[in-house]
Amino acid sequence: MNSLIVASNRVPSPDKGSGSQGGLAVGVMNALSRTDGLWLGWNGNTEEAPSRVIDHYDFDGVRFATFPMSIEEHRLFYIGYSNEVLWPLFHYRPDMIEYNREKERGYLAVNQLFADNIRTVVNEDSRIWIHDYQLMAVGHLLRQSGVEAPLGFFLHTPFPPWDLLRILPEYENLLHYMSAYDTIGFQTDLDLYNFRDCMKRGIGAEVEEDGTLVVDGRRSRADVYPISIDIETAREMAEQGEHSPTGQRLKRSLNNRPLMIGTDRLDYSKGLYKRFQAYERLLERFEERRGNVIYIQISPSSRTDVEEYAALRTTLERVTGHVNGRFAEYDWMPLRYLNRGYDRASIMGFLRQSRVALITPLRDGMNLVAKEFIAAQDPEDPGVLVLSHLAGASRELADGALLCNPFDIDGVAEVMERALSMPLEERRARWQSMMTVLRNNDIHQWSESFLAALDHNAGRRRDGQQQ
Ligand code: F6P
Numbered sequence: 001m002n003s004l005i006v007a008s009n010r011v012p013s014p015d016k017g018s019g020s021q022g023g024l025a026v027g028v029m030n031a032l033s034r035t036d037g038l039w040l041g042w043n044g045n046t047e048e049a050p051s052r053v054i055d056h057y058d059f060d061g062v063r064f065a066t067f068p069m070s071i072e073e074h075r076l077f078y079i080g081y082s083n084e085v086l087w088p089l090f091h092y093r094p095d096m097i098e099y100n101r102e103k104e105r106g107y108l109a110v111n112q113l114f115a116d117n118i119r120t121v122v123n124e125d126s127r128i129w130i131h132d133y134q135l136m137a138v139g140h141l142l143r144q145s146g147v148e149a150p151l152g153f154f155l156h157t158p159f160p161p162w163d164l165l166r167i168l169p170e171y172e173n174l175l176h177y178m179s180a181y182d183t184i185g186f187q188t189d190l191d192l193y194n195f196r197d198c199m200k201r202g203i204g205a206e207v208e209e210d211g212t213l214v215v216d217g218r219r220s221r222a223d224v225y226p227i228s229i230d231i232e233t234a235r236e237m238a239e240q241g242e243h244s245p246t247g248q249r250l251k252r253s254l255n256n257r258p259l260m261i262g263t264d265r266l267d268y269s270k271g272l273y274k275r276f277q278a279y280e281r282l283l284e285r286f287e288e289r290r291g292n293v294i295y296i297q298i299s300p301s302s303r304t305d306v307e308e309y310a311a312l313r314t315t316l317e318r319v320t321g322h323v324n325g326r327f328a329e330y331d332w333m334p335l336r337y338l339n340r341g342y343d344r345a346s347i348m349g350f351l352r353q354s355r356v357a358l359i360t361p362l363r364d365g366m367n368l369v370a371k372e373f374i375a376a377q378d379p380e381d382p383g384v385l386v387l388s389h390l391a392g393a394s395r396e397l398a399d400g401a402l403l404c405n406p407f408d409i410d411g412v413a414e415v416m417e418r419a420l421s422m423p424l425e426e427r428r429a430r431w432q433s434m435m436t437v438l439r440n441n442d443i444h445q446w447s448e449s450f451l452a453a454l455d456h457n458a459g460r461r462r463d464g465q466q467q
Pocket of ligand 1: 009010024025132133156157302303
Protein backbone atom coordinates (compact mmCIF):
# COMPACT_ATOMS: atom_id res chain seq x y z
CA MET A 1 0.00 0.00 0.00
CA ASN A 2 1.39 3.42 -0.95
CA SER A 3 -0.27 5.71 1.54
CA LEU A 4 2.03 8.60 0.69
CA ILE A 5 3.51 9.08 -2.75
CA VAL A 6 6.18 11.75 -2.99
CA ALA A 7 7.43 12.90 -6.38
CA SER A 8 10.40 15.14 -7.02
CA ASN A 9 12.71 15.46 -9.96
CA ARG A 10 15.79 14.32 -8.09
CA VAL A 11 15.88 11.66 -5.42
CA PRO A 12 18.74 11.54 -2.91
CA SER A 13 22.00 9.92 -3.70
CA PRO A 14 23.42 7.96 -0.75
CA ASP A 15 26.97 9.24 -0.97
CA LYS A 16 26.46 12.97 -1.44
CA GLY A 17 27.11 15.68 1.12
CA SER A 18 24.32 18.03 2.21
CA GLY A 19 25.91 20.89 0.31
CA SER A 20 25.70 18.96 -2.92
CA GLN A 21 22.21 17.51 -2.93
CA GLY A 22 20.21 20.53 -1.91
CA GLY A 23 17.65 21.04 0.82
CA LEU A 24 14.87 19.14 -0.89
CA ALA A 25 16.53 15.73 -0.72
CA VAL A 26 17.67 16.22 2.87
CA GLY A 27 14.28 17.49 4.07
CA VAL A 28 12.04 15.02 2.28
CA MET A 29 14.25 12.05 3.13
CA ASN A 30 13.90 12.88 6.81
CA ALA A 31 10.15 13.24 6.50
CA LEU A 32 9.60 10.06 4.49
CA SER A 33 11.73 7.75 6.62
CA ARG A 34 9.03 8.06 9.30
CA THR A 35 6.03 7.42 7.05
CA ASP A 36 4.89 4.48 5.00
CA GLY A 37 5.64 6.03 1.68
CA LEU A 38 7.14 5.79 -1.75
CA TRP A 39 9.40 8.33 -3.40
CA LEU A 40 9.26 8.59 -7.16
CA GLY A 41 11.74 10.49 -9.32
CA TRP A 42 14.38 10.63 -12.00
CA ASN A 43 17.28 8.21 -11.45
CA GLY A 44 19.83 10.78 -12.60
CA ASN A 45 20.65 8.96 -15.89
CA THR A 46 19.98 9.96 -19.45
CA GLU A 47 19.74 7.54 -22.37
CA GLU A 48 19.14 7.90 -26.10
CA ALA A 49 15.92 5.84 -25.99
CA PRO A 50 15.20 4.92 -22.35
CA SER A 51 12.97 2.03 -21.40
CA ARG A 52 9.88 3.23 -19.54
CA VAL A 53 10.26 0.53 -16.88
CA ILE A 54 10.33 1.86 -13.31
CA ASP A 55 13.03 0.57 -11.00
CA HIS A 56 11.78 -0.15 -7.44
CA TYR A 57 14.24 -0.43 -4.52
CA ASP A 58 14.64 0.32 -0.79
CA PHE A 59 17.25 2.65 0.64
CA ASP A 60 17.60 3.97 4.19
CA GLY A 61 14.12 2.79 5.18
CA VAL A 62 12.40 4.44 2.21
CA ARG A 63 10.94 2.83 -0.92
CA PHE A 64 12.02 4.40 -4.19
CA ALA A 65 10.67 4.19 -7.72
CA THR A 66 13.01 5.76 -10.26
CA PHE A 67 13.34 6.01 -14.02
CA PRO A 68 15.73 7.51 -16.60
CA MET A 69 15.10 10.39 -18.96
CA SER A 70 15.95 10.63 -22.63
CA ILE A 71 18.78 12.98 -23.59
CA GLU A 72 16.25 15.19 -25.34
CA GLU A 73 13.89 15.28 -22.34
CA HIS A 74 16.80 16.19 -20.11
CA ARG A 75 17.87 18.98 -22.46
CA LEU A 76 14.46 20.57 -22.77
CA PHE A 77 12.85 19.86 -19.39
CA TYR A 78 15.76 19.88 -16.95
CA ILE A 79 18.48 22.06 -18.47
CA GLY A 80 16.06 24.14 -20.51
CA TYR A 81 12.81 25.04 -18.86
CA SER A 82 13.60 24.09 -15.24
CA ASN A 83 17.08 25.55 -14.97
CA GLU A 84 17.28 28.19 -17.69
CA VAL A 85 13.77 29.58 -17.27
CA LEU A 86 12.05 28.81 -13.97
CA TRP A 87 15.11 28.77 -11.72
CA PRO A 88 16.37 32.27 -12.68
CA LEU A 89 12.81 33.62 -12.75
CA PHE A 90 12.06 32.30 -9.27
CA HIS A 91 15.39 33.62 -7.97
CA TYR A 92 14.76 37.14 -9.27
CA ARG A 93 17.27 36.89 -12.13
CA PRO A 94 15.28 37.66 -15.30
CA ASP A 95 18.55 38.66 -16.99
CA MET A 96 19.57 34.99 -16.95
CA ILE A 97 16.40 33.56 -18.50
CA GLU A 98 16.93 31.69 -21.79
CA TYR A 99 13.41 31.04 -22.97
CA ASN A 100 11.95 29.27 -25.97
CA ARG A 101 8.67 27.47 -26.61
CA GLU A 102 10.31 24.13 -27.29
CA LYS A 103 11.57 24.06 -23.71
CA GLU A 104 8.08 24.64 -22.39
CA ARG A 105 6.78 21.72 -24.46
CA GLY A 106 9.60 19.55 -23.10
CA TYR A 107 8.65 20.60 -19.57
CA LEU A 108 5.06 19.52 -20.06
CA ALA A 109 6.09 16.23 -21.67
CA VAL A 110 8.26 15.25 -18.71
CA ASN A 111 5.60 16.40 -16.23
CA GLN A 112 3.28 14.05 -18.15
CA LEU A 113 5.82 11.25 -17.78
CA PHE A 114 5.84 11.82 -14.01
CA ALA A 115 2.04 11.86 -13.91
CA ASP A 116 1.88 8.60 -15.91
CA ASN A 117 4.39 6.94 -13.60
CA ILE A 118 2.54 8.10 -10.51
CA ARG A 119 -0.63 6.54 -11.90
CA THR A 120 1.08 3.13 -11.91
CA VAL A 121 1.63 3.24 -8.13
CA VAL A 122 -1.41 5.15 -6.89
CA ASN A 123 -4.27 3.37 -5.13
CA GLU A 124 -7.44 4.52 -3.40
CA ASP A 125 -5.68 5.28 -0.09
CA SER A 126 -2.89 7.32 -1.62
CA ARG A 127 -2.05 10.90 -0.93
CA ILE A 128 0.26 12.52 -3.45
CA TRP A 129 2.83 15.15 -2.58
CA ILE A 130 4.65 16.83 -5.49
CA HIS A 131 7.82 18.85 -4.91
CA ASP A 132 9.38 21.87 -6.49
CA TYR A 133 9.41 24.01 -9.60
CA GLN A 134 10.38 21.21 -11.98
CA LEU A 135 7.03 19.45 -11.48
CA MET A 136 4.41 22.17 -11.13
CA ALA A 137 2.11 20.78 -13.84
CA VAL A 138 2.00 17.20 -12.52
CA GLY A 139 -1.05 17.75 -10.28
CA HIS A 140 -3.05 19.24 -13.13
CA LEU A 141 -2.12 16.35 -15.44
CA LEU A 142 -3.11 13.82 -12.79
CA ARG A 143 -6.49 15.45 -12.34
CA GLN A 144 -6.99 15.50 -16.10
CA SER A 145 -6.51 11.75 -16.17
CA GLY A 146 -9.12 11.26 -13.45
CA VAL A 147 -6.96 10.86 -10.32
CA GLU A 148 -9.03 12.02 -7.33
CA ALA A 149 -6.46 11.45 -4.57
CA PRO A 150 -5.47 14.32 -2.22
CA LEU A 151 -2.86 16.38 -4.09
CA GLY A 152 -0.29 18.55 -2.38
CA PHE A 153 2.51 20.70 -3.78
CA PHE A 154 5.46 22.25 -1.97
CA LEU A 155 7.69 24.89 -3.54
CA HIS A 156 11.23 24.79 -2.13
CA THR A 157 12.34 27.92 -3.97
CA PRO A 158 11.02 31.47 -3.62
CA PHE A 159 7.89 32.43 -5.56
CA PRO A 160 8.36 35.62 -7.63
CA PRO A 161 6.27 38.78 -7.44
CA TRP A 162 3.67 39.48 -10.12
CA ASP A 163 5.80 41.85 -12.16
CA LEU A 164 8.45 39.14 -12.51
CA LEU A 165 6.16 36.20 -13.03
CA ARG A 166 4.49 37.82 -16.02
CA ILE A 167 7.82 37.77 -17.86
CA LEU A 168 6.98 34.12 -18.45
CA PRO A 169 4.93 33.90 -21.66
CA GLU A 170 2.74 31.10 -20.30
CA TYR A 171 2.35 32.40 -16.76
CA GLU A 172 -1.42 31.86 -16.94
CA ASN A 173 -0.96 28.15 -17.60
CA LEU A 174 1.44 27.88 -14.71
CA LEU A 175 -1.04 29.50 -12.33
CA HIS A 176 -3.84 27.25 -13.57
CA TYR A 177 -1.63 24.19 -12.96
CA MET A 178 -1.12 25.36 -9.37
CA SER A 179 -4.86 25.62 -8.82
CA ALA A 180 -5.20 21.84 -9.31
CA TYR A 181 -3.66 21.14 -5.89
CA ASP A 182 -5.68 20.83 -2.69
CA THR A 183 -2.78 22.23 -0.66
CA ILE A 184 0.13 24.40 -1.77
CA GLY A 185 3.04 25.07 0.58
CA PHE A 186 5.58 27.91 0.52
CA GLN A 187 8.68 28.61 2.55
CA THR A 188 7.84 32.14 3.69
CA ASP A 189 5.00 34.62 4.07
CA LEU A 190 6.50 36.68 1.25
CA ASP A 191 6.28 33.78 -1.21
CA LEU A 192 2.69 33.15 -0.16
CA TYR A 193 1.87 36.82 -0.61
CA ASN A 194 3.41 36.83 -4.11
CA PHE A 195 1.56 33.68 -5.06
CA ARG A 196 -1.86 34.94 -3.96
CA ASP A 197 -1.23 38.24 -5.69
CA CYS A 198 -0.26 36.45 -8.93
CA MET A 199 -3.32 34.20 -8.74
CA LYS A 200 -5.58 37.22 -8.36
CA ARG A 201 -4.01 39.42 -11.01
CA GLY A 202 -2.93 36.67 -13.40
CA ILE A 203 -6.02 34.47 -13.61
CA GLY A 204 -8.63 36.32 -11.59
CA ALA A 205 -8.64 33.88 -8.65
CA GLU A 206 -10.96 34.78 -5.80
CA VAL A 207 -9.42 34.75 -2.34
CA GLU A 208 -11.91 33.92 0.40
CA GLU A 209 -11.62 35.33 3.90
CA ASP A 210 -9.78 32.26 5.25
CA GLY A 211 -7.28 32.42 2.35
CA THR A 212 -8.89 29.69 0.21
CA LEU A 213 -8.31 30.32 -3.49
CA VAL A 214 -11.15 29.70 -5.90
CA VAL A 215 -10.45 29.24 -9.62
CA ASP A 216 -13.25 28.15 -11.96
CA GLY A 217 -15.16 26.82 -8.96
CA ARG A 218 -12.17 24.73 -7.78
CA ARG A 219 -10.86 25.46 -4.28
CA SER A 220 -7.29 25.16 -3.07
CA ARG A 221 -5.49 26.35 -0.01
CA ALA A 222 -2.01 27.90 0.08
CA ASP A 223 -0.02 28.40 3.29
CA VAL A 224 3.46 28.76 4.74
CA TYR A 225 5.33 25.64 5.91
CA PRO A 226 9.00 26.54 6.44
CA ILE A 227 11.05 23.40 5.81
CA SER A 228 13.38 22.32 8.59
CA ILE A 229 15.77 19.56 9.64
CA ASP A 230 16.00 16.55 11.94
CA ILE A 231 17.81 18.19 14.84
CA GLU A 232 18.91 15.02 16.65
CA THR A 233 20.31 13.34 13.55
CA ALA A 234 22.18 16.49 12.59
CA ARG A 235 23.63 16.87 16.09
CA GLU A 236 24.77 13.23 16.29
CA MET A 237 26.34 13.37 12.85
CA ALA A 238 28.17 16.57 13.75
CA GLU A 239 29.61 15.07 16.94
CA GLN A 240 30.73 11.95 15.12
CA GLY A 241 32.03 13.98 12.20
CA GLU A 242 34.12 16.16 14.49
CA HIS A 243 35.83 13.13 16.03
CA SER A 244 36.26 11.25 12.75
CA PRO A 245 39.72 11.13 11.11
CA THR A 246 38.52 13.78 8.60
CA GLY A 247 37.32 16.07 11.38
CA GLN A 248 40.57 15.69 13.30
CA ARG A 249 42.60 16.34 10.19
CA LEU A 250 40.69 19.57 9.63
CA LYS A 251 41.29 20.59 13.25
CA ARG A 252 45.05 20.08 12.96
CA SER A 253 45.17 22.04 9.73
CA LEU A 254 43.49 25.05 11.35
CA ASN A 255 46.25 25.37 13.90
CA ASN A 256 43.92 27.16 16.37
CA ARG A 257 42.77 29.74 13.87
CA PRO A 258 39.03 30.48 13.77
CA LEU A 259 37.26 28.86 10.83
CA MET A 260 34.63 30.51 8.68
CA ILE A 261 32.76 28.06 6.48
CA GLY A 262 30.44 28.14 3.50
CA THR A 263 28.92 25.04 1.97
CA ASP A 264 26.64 25.56 -1.03
CA ARG A 265 26.01 24.02 -4.41
CA LEU A 266 27.92 26.05 -6.98
CA ASP A 267 25.01 28.26 -8.01
CA TYR A 268 24.78 31.97 -8.84
CA SER A 269 21.86 32.35 -6.41
CA LYS A 270 24.15 31.52 -3.49
CA GLY A 271 26.11 34.77 -3.71
CA LEU A 272 29.54 33.12 -3.74
CA TYR A 273 31.32 35.74 -5.84
CA LYS A 274 30.14 38.58 -3.61
CA ARG A 275 31.00 36.51 -0.53
CA PHE A 276 34.58 36.08 -1.76
CA GLN A 277 34.76 39.80 -2.39
CA ALA A 278 33.49 40.51 1.11
CA TYR A 279 36.18 38.24 2.53
CA GLU A 280 38.82 40.11 0.59
CA ARG A 281 37.40 43.36 2.03
CA LEU A 282 37.63 41.88 5.54
CA LEU A 283 41.32 41.14 5.08
CA GLU A 284 41.86 44.54 3.55
CA ARG A 285 40.14 46.56 6.28
CA PHE A 286 40.80 44.50 9.42
CA GLU A 287 44.53 43.92 9.24
CA GLU A 288 44.70 41.91 12.48
CA ARG A 289 42.64 39.22 10.70
CA ARG A 290 45.48 38.52 8.31
CA GLY A 291 46.99 35.23 9.44
CA ASN A 292 44.22 34.89 11.99
CA VAL A 293 41.25 33.39 10.16
CA ILE A 294 40.63 30.64 7.61
CA TYR A 295 37.68 30.59 5.25
CA ILE A 296 36.73 27.25 3.70
CA GLN A 297 34.21 27.26 0.89
CA ILE A 298 32.92 23.84 -0.16
CA SER A 299 31.07 24.08 -3.46
CA PRO A 300 30.58 21.01 -5.60
CA SER A 301 29.70 21.74 -9.22
CA SER A 302 26.05 21.71 -10.10
CA ARG A 303 24.04 21.96 -13.35
CA THR A 304 27.26 22.00 -15.35
CA ASP A 305 25.35 21.92 -18.66
CA VAL A 306 23.99 25.39 -18.00
CA GLU A 307 26.34 28.08 -19.26
CA GLU A 308 26.02 30.45 -16.29
CA TYR A 309 27.20 27.74 -13.91
CA ALA A 310 30.37 27.05 -15.89
CA ALA A 311 31.06 30.80 -16.03
CA LEU A 312 30.64 31.12 -12.26
CA ARG A 313 33.11 28.32 -11.68
CA THR A 314 35.74 30.12 -13.71
CA THR A 315 35.05 33.36 -11.83
CA LEU A 316 35.44 31.70 -8.43
CA GLU A 317 38.72 30.09 -9.46
CA ARG A 318 40.02 33.49 -10.54
CA VAL A 319 38.93 35.29 -7.37
CA THR A 320 40.35 32.53 -5.16
CA GLY A 321 43.70 32.90 -6.88
CA HIS A 322 43.49 36.65 -6.53
CA VAL A 323 42.66 36.67 -2.79
CA ASN A 324 45.26 34.05 -1.92
CA GLY A 325 47.87 35.66 -4.14
CA ARG A 326 47.25 39.00 -2.51
CA PHE A 327 47.16 37.98 1.18
CA ALA A 328 48.67 34.50 1.66
CA GLU A 329 51.81 34.03 3.72
CA TYR A 330 54.30 31.16 3.46
CA ASP A 331 52.53 29.57 6.48
CA TRP A 332 48.91 30.72 5.96
CA MET A 333 46.40 30.36 3.13
CA PRO A 334 43.37 32.60 3.74
CA LEU A 335 40.87 30.97 1.39
CA ARG A 336 40.43 27.25 0.80
CA TYR A 337 38.01 26.83 -2.04
CA LEU A 338 37.00 23.21 -2.62
CA ASN A 339 35.13 22.53 -5.84
CA ARG A 340 33.95 19.10 -4.65
CA GLY A 341 31.44 17.49 -2.30
CA TYR A 342 31.94 15.58 0.94
CA ASP A 343 29.79 13.01 2.70
CA ARG A 344 27.21 14.42 5.09
CA ALA A 345 28.99 13.32 8.26
CA SER A 346 32.17 15.14 7.27
CA ILE A 347 30.24 18.30 6.39
CA MET A 348 28.40 18.20 9.71
CA GLY A 349 31.71 17.74 11.53
CA PHE A 350 33.17 20.72 9.64
CA LEU A 351 30.15 22.85 10.58
CA ARG A 352 30.62 21.97 14.25
CA GLN A 353 34.21 23.14 14.18
CA SER A 354 33.38 26.44 12.52
CA ARG A 355 33.31 29.68 14.46
CA VAL A 356 31.25 31.31 11.74
CA ALA A 357 28.95 30.02 8.98
CA LEU A 358 28.64 32.27 5.93
CA ILE A 359 25.22 31.87 4.37
CA THR A 360 24.85 34.84 2.10
CA PRO A 361 22.65 33.92 -0.87
CA LEU A 362 21.32 36.65 -3.14
CA ARG A 363 18.02 34.78 -2.95
CA ASP A 364 17.16 31.40 -1.42
CA GLY A 365 13.94 29.55 -0.71
CA MET A 366 15.01 28.49 2.79
CA ASN A 367 18.65 27.31 3.07
CA LEU A 368 18.82 24.26 5.28
CA VAL A 369 22.58 24.56 5.80
CA ALA A 370 21.75 27.51 8.08
CA LYS A 371 19.62 25.20 10.22
CA GLU A 372 22.14 22.34 10.07
CA PHE A 373 24.88 24.68 11.26
CA ILE A 374 22.82 25.60 14.33
CA ALA A 375 22.04 21.98 15.19
CA ALA A 376 25.70 21.02 14.72
CA GLN A 377 27.07 23.44 17.33
CA ASP A 378 28.62 22.59 20.68
CA PRO A 379 26.26 24.33 23.18
CA GLU A 380 29.25 25.31 25.36
CA ASP A 381 31.09 27.01 22.54
CA PRO A 382 28.68 27.70 19.69
CA GLY A 383 29.53 29.44 16.44
CA VAL A 384 27.84 32.44 14.86
CA LEU A 385 25.49 32.36 11.87
CA VAL A 386 26.00 35.12 9.30
CA LEU A 387 22.82 35.05 7.26
CA SER A 388 21.57 36.95 4.22
CA HIS A 389 18.28 38.67 4.85
CA LEU A 390 17.29 37.41 1.38
CA ALA A 391 17.35 33.74 2.46
CA GLY A 392 14.03 32.24 3.56
CA ALA A 393 15.72 31.09 6.79
CA SER A 394 16.14 34.71 7.87
CA ARG A 395 12.37 34.98 8.49
CA GLU A 396 12.71 32.53 11.40
CA LEU A 397 16.28 33.15 12.55
CA ALA A 398 16.44 36.95 12.61
CA ASP A 399 16.88 37.15 16.40
CA GLY A 400 19.88 34.87 16.71
CA ALA A 401 21.74 35.24 13.42
CA LEU A 402 23.75 38.24 12.29
CA LEU A 403 21.76 39.35 9.28
CA CYS A 404 23.44 40.97 6.32
CA ASN A 405 22.69 42.27 2.86
CA PRO A 406 24.82 40.16 0.49
CA PHE A 407 24.99 42.99 -2.06
CA ASP A 408 26.74 45.26 0.46
CA ILE A 409 30.36 44.05 0.36
CA ASP A 410 31.54 46.39 3.13
CA GLY A 411 28.52 45.51 5.26
CA VAL A 412 29.20 41.78 4.95
CA ALA A 413 32.89 42.29 5.77
CA GLU A 414 31.88 44.18 8.93
CA VAL A 415 29.42 41.47 9.93
CA MET A 416 32.14 38.84 9.39
CA GLU A 417 34.42 40.75 11.76
CA ARG A 418 31.64 41.14 14.32
CA ALA A 419 30.94 37.40 14.17
CA LEU A 420 34.61 36.50 14.53
CA SER A 421 35.06 38.70 17.58
CA MET A 422 31.74 37.98 19.31
CA PRO A 423 32.10 37.19 23.06
CA LEU A 424 31.16 33.70 24.22
CA GLU A 425 28.18 34.86 26.24
CA GLU A 426 26.54 36.57 23.27
CA ARG A 427 27.27 33.57 21.05
CA ARG A 428 25.51 31.30 23.53
CA ALA A 429 22.47 33.56 23.88
CA ARG A 430 22.04 33.89 20.11
CA TRP A 431 22.51 30.18 19.56
CA GLN A 432 19.92 29.36 22.27
CA SER A 433 17.34 31.57 20.65
CA MET A 434 17.90 29.90 17.26
CA MET A 435 17.72 26.41 18.79
CA THR A 436 14.36 27.28 20.32
CA VAL A 437 13.08 28.18 16.86
CA LEU A 438 14.38 24.88 15.45
CA ARG A 439 12.85 22.85 18.26
CA ASN A 440 9.47 24.47 17.63
CA ASN A 441 9.60 23.61 13.94
CA ASP A 442 11.69 20.59 13.05
CA ILE A 443 11.38 18.42 9.96
CA HIS A 444 8.72 16.23 11.53
CA GLN A 445 6.50 19.18 12.30
CA TRP A 446 7.02 20.42 8.76
CA SER A 447 5.78 17.24 7.09
CA GLU A 448 3.10 16.48 9.68
CA SER A 449 1.54 19.93 9.46
CA PHE A 450 1.61 19.90 5.65
CA LEU A 451 0.03 16.45 5.44
CA ALA A 452 -2.60 17.29 8.07
CA ALA A 453 -3.59 20.33 6.01
CA LEU A 454 -3.65 18.18 2.87
CA ASP A 455 -6.03 15.68 4.48
CA HIS A 456 -8.23 18.49 5.73
CA ASN A 457 -8.39 20.36 2.42
CA ALA A 458 -8.92 17.23 0.32
CA GLY A 459 -11.66 16.17 2.76
CA ARG A 460 -13.39 19.51 2.26
CA ARG A 461 -13.17 19.11 -1.52
CA ARG A 462 -14.71 15.65 -1.37
CA ASP A 463 -17.47 16.82 0.99
CA GLY A 464 -18.18 19.65 -1.42
CA GLN A 465 -18.36 17.25 -4.36
CA GLN A 466 -20.87 15.01 -2.54
CA GLN A 467 -23.25 17.88 -1.77
O1 F6P B 1 16.11 22.93 -3.64
C1 F6P B 1 16.09 23.33 -4.95
C2 F6P B 1 16.64 22.26 -5.88
O2 F6P B 1 16.47 22.67 -7.20
C3 F6P B 1 16.00 20.91 -5.75
O3 F6P B 1 14.78 20.79 -6.43
C4 F6P B 1 17.09 20.07 -6.30
O4 F6P B 1 17.00 18.73 -6.01
C5 F6P B 1 18.34 20.71 -5.73
O5 F6P B 1 18.03 22.08 -5.68
C6 F6P B 1 19.60 20.41 -6.53
O6 F6P B 1 19.46 20.84 -7.85
P1 F6P B 1 19.58 19.85 -9.09
O7 F6P B 1 18.56 18.75 -8.87
O8 F6P B 1 19.29 20.67 -10.29
O9 F6P B 1 20.97 19.31 -9.05
